Amino acid sequence: MFGTVRRFAASQVLRAAAPRSVSARSIPQLQKWQSPLSLSSVVATRSLHSSFPRLSAVSAEAVEDVLESSRPAAPTGEFAQLATDNIIDGSLIKNIIQPDRMGLKTMTEVQFLTLNEIVKGDDILAQAKTGTGKTLAFLLPTLQNILNDPSVDPKTFARRARTGPSEIRALIISPTRELAEQIAVEARKLAFGTGLIVQTAVGGTQKRAGLAKIQREGCHLLIGTPGRLKDILSDPWTGVSAPKLNTLILDEADRLLDQGFSAEIEEIQALLPNPAEVDRQTLMFSATVPREVMQMVRKTLKRDFKHVNTVREDEVPTHERIPQKLVYLRGLENGLPAVLELAQKYQERAESENLRPFKAIVYFNSTAETKISAEAFSSLANSREFRMSPLGNVKMIEINSRLTQQARTRSADNFRRAREAILFSSDVTARGMDFPDVTHVIQVGVPREYETYIHRLGRTGRAGKEGEGWIFIHKGEHETYRKRLGRLPIKGDSPTNPTLLTAGADMSQPQSPDTPEGQIITQIQEALASVPADLKVSSYMGQLGTATSSFSYKGEAIQALNQLSSIGYGMATPPYLSPRLVQQMGLRGVTGVSVGDRPRESFSRGGDRDGFSRGGDRGFSRGGDRGFSRGGRGGRGGSRGESRGDFLFGDRNRGDREGFSRGGDRGDRGGFSRGGNRGSFRPSGRERYSDPSFKEGGSFDF
Ligand SMILES: Nc1ncnc2c1ncn2[C@@H]1O[C@H](COP(=O)(O)OP(=O)(O)OP(=O)(O)O)[C@@H](O)[C@H]1O
Numbered sequence: 001m002f003g004t005v006r007r008f009a010a011s012q013v014l015r016a017a018a019p020r021s022v023s024a025r026s027i028p029q030l031q032k033w034q035s036p037l038s039l040s041s042v043v044a045t046r047s048l049h050s051s052f053p054r055l056s057a058v059s060a061e062a063v064e065d066v067l068e069s070s071r072p073a074a075p076t077g078e079f080a081q082l083a084t085d086n087i088i089d090g091s092l093i094k095n096i097i098q099p100d101r102m103g104l105k106t107m108t109e110v111q112f113l114t115l116n117e118i119v120k121g122d123d124i125l126a127q128a129k130t131g132t133g134k135t136l137a138f139l140l141p142t143l144q145n146i147l148n149d150p151s152v153d154p155k156t157f158a159r160r161a162r163t164g165p166s167e168i169r170a171l172i173i174s175p176t177r178e179l180a181e182q183i184a185v186e187a188r189k190l191a192f193g194t195g196l197i198v199q200t201a202v203g204g205t206q207k208r209a210g211l212a213k214i215q216r217e218g219c220h221l222l223i224g225t226p227g228r229l230k231d232i233l234s235d236p237w238t239g240v241s242a243p244k245l246n247t248l249i250l251d252e253a254d255r256l257l258d259q260g261f262s263a264e265i266e267e268i269q270a271l272l273p274n275p276a277e278v279d280r281q282t283l284m285f286s287a288t289v290p291r292e293v294m295q296m297v298r299k300t301l302k303r304d305f306k307h308v309n310t311v312r313e314d315e316v317p318t319h320e321r322i323p324q325k326l327v328y329l330r331g332l333e334n335g336l337p338a339v340l341e342l343a344q345k346y347q348e349r350a351e352s353e354n355l356r357p358f359k360a361i362v363y364f365n366s367t368a369e370t371k372i373s374a375e376a377f378s379s380l381a382n383s384r385e386f387r388m389s390p391l392g393n394v395k396m397i398e399i400n401s402r403l404t405q406q407a408r409t410r411s412a413d414n415f416r417r418a419r420e421a422i423l424f425s426s427d428v429t430a431r432g433m434d435f436p437d438v439t440h441v442i443q444v445g446v447p448r449e450y451e452t453y454i455h456r457l458g459r460t461g462r463a464g465k466e467g468e469g470w471i472f473i474h475k476g477e478h479e480t481y482r483k484r485l486g487r488l489p490i491k492g493d494s495p496t497n498p499t500l501l502t503a504g505a506d507m508s509q510p511q512s513p514d515t516p517e518g519q520i521i522t523q524i525q526e527a528l529a530s531v532p533a534d535l536k537v538s539s540y541m542g543q544l545g546t547a548t549s550s551f552s553y554k555g556e557a558i559q560a561l562n563q564l565s566s567i568g569y570g571m572a573t574p575p576y577l578s579p580r581l582v583q584q585m586g587l588r589g590v591t592g593v594s595v596g597d598r599p600r601e602s603f604s605r606g607g608d609r610d611g612f613s614r615g616g617d618r619g620f621s622r623g624g625d626r627g628f629s630r631g632g633r634g635g636r637g638g639s640r641g642e643s644r645g646d647f648l649f650g651d652r653n654r655g656d657r658e659g660f661s662r663g664g665d666r667g668d669r670g671g672f673s674r675g676g677n678r679g680s681f682r683p684s685g686r687e688r689y690s691d692p693s694f695k696e697g698g699s700f701d702f
Pocket residue numbers: 104105106107108111128129130131132133134135136286287431432433434458459462463
């Protein structure tokens with residue numbers, strides 16, 4: 001309502017009558033597109049509390065309209081009709097429907113239900129399952145609204161005239177860099193030929209080059225990650241400001257409003273024009289909206305915001321049609337063999353049953369696990385035997401916040417393009433990333449939050465396609481699993497007839513070369529043998545935080561990790577933990593903890609199996625080159641007190657928090673580009689344990 005007034009006040013009304021621009025009020029044709037949402041206010045409060053228990057924290061007066069969950073699920077409305085009816089500009093629609101462009105025909109439910117409200121200017125909280133087209137749902141009406149703005153002259157754009165860096169009309173904030181870039185790609189496709197200029201501001205990229213581009217070309221729609229946006233907008237020297245901003249969009253809104261980002265989002269809002277002077281529409285989109293963030297939602301949206309919820313009341317907020325399976329691992333060391341077995345079995349089936357080839361994302365809770373797994377599988381993939389196998393064309397790709405932004409973008413692009421691949425990933429890709437044809441999402445360990453599970457799973461089965469979800473956990477994590485994920489439709493694997501034999505195999509025993517599972521385990525053990533020792537230590541340390549919080553008993557977690565280090569990694573002894581860390585983690589007196597301040601080398605020596613000796617001491621001396629030395633990890637060298645030695649290798653210094661744990665990998669920060677004391681990373685030489693798993697217990701300084 002306010003938005004309508006704002007957009008079509010005075011002189012704007014004239015413009016609204018022009019064929020190109022559209023007003024919900026002035027164009028009668030729009031009425032037939034009027035989403036049922038506007039009719040649902042009478043049931044708002046009831047449905048809010050009875051139908052969406054996860055949202056029960058919202059106070060009744062905060063929400064004016066909530067879409068009844070019983071609405072038809074089928075998408076309604078052809079895109080082409082929107083142009084015919086003069087609701088959306090013809091160029092935008094052409095870009096959507098032309099087969100050589102986006103090639104889409106019909107709106108999805110969330111697109112249909114939010115279009116009218118956004119064009120009208122309402123504040124919206126939209127909740128729809130992963131992969132249901134939320135990006136286009138906010139981009140299309142937002143670009144239309146910019147075109148509707150009479151102070152934006154498309155002819156000027158057509159001549160590619162300079163528009164200036166302070167012409168920003170809409171701002172999209174995304175929690176990760178990859179997602180911001182993906183949205184920008186989509187926005188540029190959509191805006192093609194309209195003259196609208198889309199720019200990005202993401203961390204890890206050269207700030208100066210990005211700024212110069214904005215200054216040179218101007219900007220109507222700016223898409224970025226919180227830190228970089230704040231940097232740019234708060235620095236008067238950049239010349240980039242948004243005095244005419246009409247629309248603020250928070251994608252993955254719940255993530256942006258949780259503790260990790262909320263302060264920055266507030267700071268960005270403070271840099272925008274005062275909403276009392278320049279009316280602003282705020283849009284929030286997410287697949288999940290946990291109750292903890294609802295207070296922030298209320299603070300950020302207007303009192304009369306609309307809540308569009310396409311998640312039906314009888315439905316868990318994930319794709320019910322995607323089969324999800326739980327597999328118990330005998331030991332943590334069984335995780336990678338189980339991944340390989342799953343890949344092999346599927347690929348064999350794919351060939352005979354003509355299924356899509358294996359394209360999987362394997363999620364881990366720590367960056368170090370993604371690194372060690374990618375390294376082991378890459379080495380495996382280089383073997384002749386593997387290349388000749390049905391998995392021979394599968395690309396092994398790694399993505400996490402420890403990589404440079406360039407490498408992250410390259411990994412995401414490679415995986416997007418790949419037909420057959422495994423992406424070993426931290427949570428940097430868990431939200432919003434739209435990789436085509438992902439057949440499997442495999443989660444190793446219990447994810448730290450329910451929402452994390454849902455978003456990760458959402459990388460498969462997108463846009464109506466098939467997919468499978470798998471979760472591998474140690475039996476010691478059962479209780480945490482039950483509490484976090486117990487209500488989801490995840491089927492336990494049959495104990496009597498297990499799908500993955502390697503998951504339950506005793507890996508401490510010699511493996512039979514005559515059984516497929518024996519071969520797989522040997523392959524993985526050999527591949528891990530070639531992994532440098534520092535990676536093994538960092539993986540152990542990375543998992544120390546996650547395991548001690550997801551296992552019911554710390555002793556069991558330590559035992560499982562020690563077994564992983566010896567049987568899985570072939571280490572002679574588990575890494576030593578400094579007395580201080582042991583105390584901070586409450587591990588004093590726990591059986592199996594190796595307390596000590598020994599030099600790093602002493603615990604890193606490769607095991608007695610062939611190949612481990614290679615990865616031994618040498619690995620540590622190279623440690624700095626392996627991507628761990630960036631970001632001012634402050635004094636990794638010999639001058640540092642050895643008492644902290646055992647932390648020099650963990651990816652705890654922040655890397656794996658990539659965005660989804662508090663203060664985590666925060667999209668814009670991953671590249672250490674700032675090196676400041678942001679989040680929990682302190683480059684002062686005082687290492688800080690910031691593994692996501694410590695969320696519950698807080699971070700530790702030592
Ligand atoms: N109307 C449509 N018809 C068919 N496909 C569509 C339509 N709209 C979007 N898509 C496609 O669906 C896929 C998922 O869209 P998108 O990435 O926007 O999902 P999302 O809801 O934002 O998911 P997430 O919650 O994971 O961020 C994309 O490949 C997109 O091109």
